[in-house]
Amino acid sequence: MTDAAHDLARQLGRQAEAICRHYLSAGRRQGHYWQVGDVRNSPGRSMFVRLRDSAKGPAGKWTDAATGEHGDLLDVIRESRGLSHFSEVAAEAEMFLRLPPISREAEAPHGGKQCSSRDTVTSARRLFAAAQSIPGTIVEKYLRNRGITALHETGSLRFHPRCYYRPDPREPIQPLPAMIAAVTDLRGRITGIHRTWLAPDGSDKASIATPRRAMGHLLEHAVRFGRPDDVLAASEGIETTLSVRTALPNLPMAAALSAAHLAVIAFPPGLRRLYIVRDNDPAGVTARDSLTARANSARVEAIVLSPTLGDFNEDLRAFGVDALRARLRCHLAPEDVSRFMALSP
Structure with a gap:
């Protein structure tokens, strides 16, 4: 990180709560942290922004417990506003702080490159x-x-x-x-x-x-298993998704990777019924409610599948596949039982 970027991040940290209220408005304060779904301002509780300097680090540092992502308030501004270049991020930060513009010859915060979302997609591929x-x-x-x-x-x-x-x-x-x-x-x-x-x-x-x-x-995307037609099951984690698929081998599923991302997952064209595979925790409840409301607005039937324990992988390991299959069968729409419960994929 350059000196200019470091100084800007430090000044933003002094107003960490104000920054969070402005750019992460979907969250709320919890003690000495701001809690929100992710750095892109999704609803949820998996991301924590430190609001005060502490032994654990300076104010403004954040971590998303669901994905392992972490960063500072410059990253928050970049991702929540969808900015591509450090010059744009710096200009936005300066406007918020009411500072005079810094030199645009300053390097980007990480490794001297401009912050480009395109770079991370290319690296991922x-x-x-x-x-x-x-x-x-x-x-x-x-x-x-x-x-x-x-x-x-x-x-x-x-x-x-x-x-x-x-x-x-x-x-x-x-x-x-x-x-x-x-x-x-x-x-x-x-x-x-x-x-x-x-x-x-x-x-x-x-x-x-x-x-x-x-x-x-x-955001809106997922890890996908099977091709959906008019029915899809959406869940959080990969292991949870594959646990349900072990019991329902023909059910197309999408793993959104966190509760916050599950709440905003995109619906495929022609979707008629959505099975919402939630985890048994407060974040799972929030995702369930948000996704159910979105499905209702889109005139998509929403059916919630809830685990007995923390998630469906815990259920699979504790009770076995036959018990899990029997429990899930009770919650399927009648026409989906024969369609998705065939034991041979």
């Missing part, structure tokens, strides 16, 4: 292209260890044996094995990727601070 299909890899082992046996139509998932992980910008990069998931729009174009770093033997996620991170454009 390159990383996915460099990965391999999952059969026979530790990704397959990881999913099966979680009780997930429905691995058909998983072309959106790949394995990368040495995916870079950096715990902090000041720390060295670690190459670790990872499950790479393609985030796509309704036309199938990759707009981002989601990384889940894994233990070397595939027994679980890697023992690191943030084993899940996303990059690129996530």
Whole structure:
């Protein structure tokens, strides 16, 4: 980060709450933090912005617990306003702070490049292209260890044996094995990727601070399994999605990757019925309510599927696939039972 950008971020931090109220208006204050869905001002509770300097770091720093993304208030301004260049971000910040313009020869905050959302999408596509299909890899082992046996139509998932992980910008990069998931729009174009770093033997996620991170454009998009016609199930996590698919192998599904993103997922053309696969937590309740209201406005029938435990992967592992299938059957529309519950995909 250049001196000019660093100074600007520090001045924004002094007015962190005012910045959040202006650019992250969908959130609210919770103690010494501002809580919101994500850096793009989606409803939800997964992102936390520090409002005061503390031992954990300066005011204005934020982390999205759902995706592992993090940054400062310059990032908030850039993403919430959809700006591409640092000059635009700086001008917006200066206008808010009522400062005279700084030199436009100042570099962008990260690595001397202009902040371009196009760069992250390109990087996401390159990383996915460099990965391999999952059969026979530790990704397959990881999913099966979680009780997930429905691995058909998983072309959106790949394995990368040495995916870079950096715990902090000041720390060295670690190459670790990872499950790479393609985030796509309704036309199938990759707009981002989601990384889940894994233990070397595939027994679980890697023992690191943030084993899940996303990059690129996530808003309205999803990791997709199967092709929807007039019925779709939308959920939060990849493992939750594949757990439901293990019980309902023919049901087209989309993983939005967080509760905040689930609430704003795009509806495919011709959608008639939407199954909302929620997690059993406050964020899941908020996503359920928001998505149900959107479906009703679009004249799409919304049916909520709720787990007994925290999420459907927990249910699958605790009760088994037969019990999960029997429970889900009770909530399906009658015409969807035979359509989506056939055991052979």
